[in-house]
Amino acid sequence: MSSSDNQRPIRPTRRRFLMTSGAALLAGSTGPRAESQPPEQAAPDGNLGKTAHVVVPESRVEVMAQTDVLVCGGGAAGIAAAWAAARNGAKTLLIERWPFLGGMATAALVNIWHLSDREKIVIRGFAEEAVQRAQRRGWIDHRWPLDRHETCQFDPEGMKLVFHDMLDATGVQTICHLAAGEPILASGRIQGVLVDTKRGRRAILARIVVDATGDGDLAAKAGLAFDYGREADGLVQGMTMMYRVCGIDESKVQSAPDRERIFAEMRDAAKRGELPPFQPAFGIGHVRNRSIPNMCPVAGNPLGEEELTRLTIQGRRQVFAYWDWLRQRLPGLEKMAIEQTGMGLGIRESRRVRGRKMLTRELVLGAAKQPDAVGHGFWMIDIHDPKGSGYTTWNDRGTHNMLPAGASYHIPLGMCLNAQIPNLAVAGRCASSTHEAHSSVRVQSHCMAMGQGVGTAAAMALASGADMHQVDLKALQARLKADGAYLEDIPQG
Numbered sequence: 001m002s003s004s005d006n007q008r009p010i011r012p013t014r015r016r017f018l019m020t021s022g023a024a025l026l027a028g029s030t031g032p033r034a035e036s037q038p039p040e041q042a043a044p045d046g047n048l049g050k051t052a053h054v055v056v057p058e059s060r061v062e063v064m065a066q067t068d069v070l071v072c073g074g075g076a077a078g079i080a081a082a083w084a085a086a087r088n089g090a091k092t093l094l095i096e097r098w099p100f101l102g103g104m105a106t107a108a109l110v111n112i113w114h115l116s117d118r119e120k121i122v123i124r125g126f127a128e129e130a131v132q133r134a135q136r137r138g139w140i141d142h143r144w145p146l147d148r149h150e151t152c153q154f155d156p157e158g159m160k161l162v163f164h165d166m167l168d169a170t171g172v173q174t175i176c177h178l179a180a181g182e183p184i185l186a187s188g189r190i191q192g193v194l195v196d197t198k199r200g201r202r203a204i205l206a207r208i209v210v211d212a213t214g215d216g217d218l219a220a221k222a223g224l225a226f227d228y229g230r231e232a233d234g235l236v237q238g239m240t241m242m243y244r245v246c247g248i249d250e251s252k253v254q255s256a257p258d259r260e261r262i263f264a265e266m267r268d269a270a271k272r273g274e275l276p277p278f279q280p281a282f283g284i285g286h287v288r289n290r291s292i293p294n295m296c297p298v299a300g301n302p303l304g305e306e307e308l309t310r311l312t313i314q315g316r317r318q319v320f321a322y323w324d325w326l327r328q329r330l331p332g333l334e335k336m337a338i339e340q341t342g343m344g345l346g347i348r349e350s351r352r353v354r355g356r357k358m359l360t361r362e363l364v365l366g367a368a369k370q371p372d373a374v375g376h377g378f379w380m381i382d383i384h385d386p387k388g389s390g391y392t393t394w395n396d397r398g399t400h401n402m403l404p405a406g407a408s409y410h411i412p413l414g415m416c417l418n419a420q421i422p423n424l425a426v427a428g429r430c431a432s433s434t435h436e437a438h439s440s441v442r443v444q445s446h447c448m449a450m451g452q453g454v455g456t457a458a459a460m461a462l463a464s465g466a467d468m469h470q471v472d473l474k475a476l477q478a479r480l481k482a483d484g485a486y487l488e489d490i491p492q493g
Helices: 076-087 126-136 156-170 217-221 250-255 259-271 305-327 361-365 435-441 444-464 473-482
Strands: 015-019 024-027 059-072 092-095 112-114 140-143 150-154 173-175 180-186 189-197 200-211 226-228 243-246 337-341 351-353 373-377 409-412 424-426
Touching: 059 076, 059 189, 059 444, 076 092, 076 126, 076 156, 076 200, 076 444, 092 200, 112 444, 126 140, 126 150, 126 156, 126 444, 150 156, 156 173, 180 200, 180 217, 200 217, 200 444, 217 351, 217 424, 259 305, 305 337, 361 435, 373 444, 373 473, 409 444, 424 444, 435 444, 444 473
Parallel strands: 015 059, 059 092, 059 200, 092 173, 200 424
Antiparallel strands: 015 024, 024 180, 112 150, 140 150, 180 189, 189 200, 226 351, 243 337, 373 409
16 A cells, blocks of 8 residues: 555644744645555544544744754664664664663563574674673573574563663663654754653754654654555554463473374364464464463554554453463463563554665565665565464465575665655664565564664764765765674675
């Protein structure tokens, strides 16, 4: 689904804001506005497309902060972008809506990172420092050999502190409990964002803004075009409710004589509709204490708060349904409990903001190298069924959707930049890609590499007085390498 689709807007009404600096800045569009939308949501009165509108008057808004680089969103991409910008001399402020950092890694309990191309570690820099800090504190639970893409499993609680420590060490100012609201735009540039605080509406001004919200919320409100979903039906990848289990008698489970038959019956029960659908790879190996299984799928529109609320509750109900069924049949689960569910769903895909470059399936599987590379990616085309069956193309992985061992593609800076607002970049899963390529580059480690590249480019642009797309690429890549990033096989531009 593209931004030319004629669907009801879900954005707030544009309005003017008079800043305390005395400059009249327009929090609205810089030109004609074309925006794609996910499936239409019901209005509060239950009627589609009949939402009433109110007029919001002009108001004076206090400036709460001014900075060089403002990063909106404290997930993998945003933390890496803020860390890199500050490390390279830019005054940096990061805001995050949750009361902690980490995004999907911590809020959604998605606790496995992919760092290896199955021969060597190629996601380094910020990611490598995060792993080293976590390992020193005992928060890396498991390390796999390098012949797997999956290299480490971490404790989400410990990683919350690791991320804060990394930002503190580079001088990033971090404010949690704060989500980016309306962009402040003037003369084709972004001047900052409005935020709703407990003390009222305020403004944060910045010379460069990075949208690392995951959903591309700020970029969409600023009028940038984006794509949503796959071409066939406009649906996005399925989401997952992650959770942690405890109270299991592991020896009893492992010695149960009928355990494989029980899991076969569980799969049959899901096919008959007696249990909710689940990831077919779920099995006996996940029945252990402190395990965080990736098994509970839900599907729908992650941009509609009403639907997202319903899906989150549905996911939690499904988790308990699976284990209530197992407890009645599998010895060793008599005292088993769901210790924790994710604060939110693990969301894989929503808006993909159109950039100066677009990553495609062909570029991913062709291990394409690009002159504006800021990192490497290697993950497969891993699409979780948009209809919520629990199936993912990971279940049938092979040469048709995987790169050979030792091969990787380049993550280009251009997929994070746009031609309309030169000082607004995106980083993370909302960057410019097709539905298929997105399923590879969306994983946290790749978002970290992307974020480090964008943050470094932002700092260098400010230092040179240029825009991010004008940064000297060789100098950018040299700086990234000096900061520990892996960058090889860069073609001459």
